[in-house]
Amino acid sequence: MSEHIDVFLGDWHRMVAEKDTQAIDALLADDVDIGAPPYLEKIEGRALVGHLLGLILHTIEDFTYHRRWRDGGEIALEFTGRVGELSLQGIDLITLNDRGEVQHIDVLMRPINAIEALRDTIRPQMLAYLQGGG
């Protein structure tokens, strides 16, 4: 498991830095779920979660990871960035399954105005994606 996590963290940081969303998709479990910043309900499934992660990565500018914690397959990754003029701090809480894939990911952020700006930018794009048949 420990090697899985080392490999995962190296891959994940590279993919996020390069916004390589296709490669990120390959790191997600089929039945991955995400707890996005604006909503309590989880969004499930690799296609939807991958698409949402891609939109988040393309919306947050100057995305930079800082502190990171790990405890078995449970990982916490702090990041900063901005949406337009609004700076933000966030954290990814990631659970890996025993194949080293992302099983759960929760994204928490502050402050409110940056979360609202992220939501308002991404919501119409997610709706268009869903209406396009996924």
Place this chain on the structure above:
Amino acid sequence: MSEHIDVFLGDWHRMVAEKDTQAIDALLADDVDIGAPPYLEKIEGRALVGHLLGLILHTIEDFTYHRRWRDGGEIALEFTGRVGELSLQGIDLITLNDRGEVQHIDVLMRPINAIEALRDTIRPQMLAYLQGGG
């Protein structure tokens, strides 16, 4: 340092469970700062931060800690709770100084509606506290 962290975590969990805000104040550095969920700007100083933490603890019901991570003096503590009917997930990112006191604490939460409810409950109480001369 490691013993400091063990002692801190034991004390912190007990104090939070018992909402023992006086004891929490004693764990804060004089010049502690907090990044609260609604705002980007930090709030500084033991009296203000202690008061705000007390208001947060008294506003979030069913406050329960879950996963926790540590890396030297850097600690991440996941929690859940609710504000009225609104469920929330949050994380405390805590930096201890070399005396085992809280030097920095950031509180990140999701979803937006719970952060707004928390802000709307606490803001008038903080204003009243500030207008009362602290």
